[in-house]
Amino acid sequence: MHFLTIKKLARSAAGCGVLAWAAASWAQALPPAVEGALQRAEIPAAGVGIYVREVSAGAALLELNAATAFSPASVMKLVTTDAALELLGPTYAWKTRAYAAGPQRGDVLQGDLVIQGGGDPKLVLENFWLFLRRIRAQGIREISGNLVLDRSAFADNGPQDAAAFDGEPGKPYNVGPDALLLNYKTLGVRFSPDAGSATVRVAVDLPFAGFRVAAPALSNGSCGNWQDKLGAEFGADGIVFSGTFPAACGDKTWYLNPYRISHAQFFGKMFRQLWQELGGAFRGEVVDGRVPDGARLIAEWASPALPEIIRDINKFSNNVMARQVLLSLAPEQPALPASTGRGAEAVKAWLAGKGIDAPELVIENGSGLSRSERISARTLGRMLVAAYHSPTMPEFIGSLPLVGLDGTMRKRLQAENVAGHAHIKTGSLEQVRSIAGYVLAASGRRYVVVCLINDRNAAKAREAQDALLQWIYQAG
Numbered sequence: 001m002h003f004l005t006i007k008k009l010a011r012s013a014a015g016c017g018v019l020a021w022a023a024a025s026w027a028q029a030l031p032p033a034v035e036g037a038l039q040r041a042e043i044p045a046a047g048v049g050i051y052v053r054e055v056s057a058g059a060a061l062l063e064l065n066a067a068t069a070f071s072p073a074s075v076m077k078l079v080t081t082d083a084a085l086e087l088l089g090p091t092y093a094w095k096t097r098a099y100a101a102g103p104q105r106g107d108v109l110q111g112d113l114v115i116q117g118g119g120d121p122k123l124v125l126e127n128f129w130l131f132l133r134r135i136r137a138q139g140i141r142e143i144s145g146n147l148v149l150d151r152s153a154f155a156d157n158g159p160q161d162a163a164a165f166d167g168e169p170g171k172p173y174n175v176g177p178d179a180l181l182l183n184y185k186t187l188g189v190r191f192s193p194d195a196g197s198a199t200v201r202v203a204v205d206l207p208f209a210g211f212r213v214a215a216p217a218l219s220n221g222s223c224g225n226w227q228d229k230l231g232a233e234f235g236a237d238g239i240v241f242s243g244t245f246p247a248a249c250g251d252k253t254w255y256l257n258p259y260r261i262s263h264a265q266f267f268g269k270m271f272r273q274l275w276q277e278l279g280g281a282f283r284g285e286v287v288d289g290r291v292p293d294g295a296r297l298i299a300e301w302a303s304p305a306l307p308e309i310i311r312d313i314n315k316f317s318n319n320v321m322a323r324q325v326l327l328s329l330a331p332e333q334p335a336l337p338a339s340t341g342r343g344a345e346a347v348k349a350w351l352a353g354k355g356i357d358a359p360e361l362v363i364e365n366g367s368g369l370s371r372s373e374r375i376s377a378r379t380l381g382r383m384l385v386a387a388y389h390s391p392t393m394p395e396f397i398g399s400l401p402l403v404g405l406d407g408t409m410r411k412r413l414q415a416e417n418v419a420g421h422a423h424i425k426t427g428s429l430e431q432v433r434s435i436a437g438y439v440l441a442a443s444g445r446r447y448v449v450v451c452l453i454n455d456r457n458a459a460k461a462r463e464a465q466d467a468l469l470q471w472i473y474q475a476g
Helices: 006-015 032-041 073-088 125-136 263-277 306-316 319-328 340-353 377-388 393-398 462-475
Strands: 048-054 062-064 095-101 112-116 147-150 187-194 199-204 212-214 217-219 232-235 238-241 244-246 252-256 286-288 296-302 422-429 432-440 446-454
Touching (some): 032 462, 073 393, 095 125, 125 263, 147 263, 199 217, 319 340, 377 432, 422 462
Parallel strands (some): 112 147, 147 286
Antiparallel strands (some): 187 199, 422 432
16 A cells, blocks of 8 residues: 555544544644543644655655755765765775974984874774784884874864863763764773772773872662762763762773863874884884875775774664764865855755755764754755665665664664654754654555754653654554
8 A cells, every 4th residue: 555645644543533632733644542642741833853764755645744954963974975975975984194393213213193083984993903003013113202193184173171072071971073083982881899998999991191080988778870870970081980889780881971081182092092002112202293294104994894883873872973974075075174054065966966955964073972063854855865766875875874773773663563664863862852764664665753842841752752653664
């Protein structure tokens, strides 16, 4: 059975005895299961934007407030990553380069080691270790000068206020972008209670020179909100846990943004430790600068190709990676330092080139971790239709969470027919819940779906959004 048109939907709903909801006047009929769930959640019509369309059909098959601008939360990442695939290409990779600024005498570099960042979103610990191995393979053991960090590919390398968004500076999602982003600027701290000694063993999962961690006291009682009980106090040289850790928790890992340390300091501390572990010697300073004239290239590291990067962004909703990608879309990059504004302009021009007029679109950072970003369900839906007909369609769809199986959708709709038949990106902020992506219906037809909910009761929207996905699978 083909999807019902809006008028047919209205007649069908009336025939089923769907009652008007007193809390809101619904301009268009919705599937009864969806409307009922929204009613139970007390989410009014004005707070919901919906767009459903078969990928090969000419007109939308279901729309509600489709032209209204909504806060999208993390589904904004779909715009950033789709634009990146088409503007940068599916083979695009970021480069991190090392230069020697001085002669090499034996195994001593008599001058500075300069590391130039290109904005790699995935320069994780393992990759950085391999990159340093390449430098060591050039016969360099000792660096007599400084470690110079060239972070000039991005325009703003100044201090970043990690508390600006929600007052939670220690959360990894509040890490800001940087041309030399290293390991997402995130630490994993492991807590292991030792009942025998009545203590808590604490270990940091990164080799981090000069970084100390003071363990919490061991306590009894339920695990509960164990992170709140730790009393974490961040400093420039470590973390002090002045609270307690319940023995009932067992082993736990907490991922943190050491926000008292800048990107450059984080990079420098990790470099010192790993360089020493690799048998190297370095007693200089870590400073910002540029690659000087005459410096010679001695090592290069390429990131994974763009499809792997966007898979991490969309499957696991990685905010700082999305911000790195938006910066890389700046049209002058790398000739001029990239800026978020130029990246946003590139995205808008790209959409306009597809014939998608989006006057309501507001891009602040491209990740959705924003109170000012806006997009309509129709704009996002039309972009998803265009993406389906793009040469990069397989890479793009493959980056989205598979319902009931992986990513941010792995625990949803596991017992329903739609499980394994929809690729859906989720988004959530306070008073925002969003889904967007593709559903392969039982009929074999594929549909684009966008549902953006902005309301004080948005946290209760999951039932309605899941019902919409299941309805598309069954009725489409």
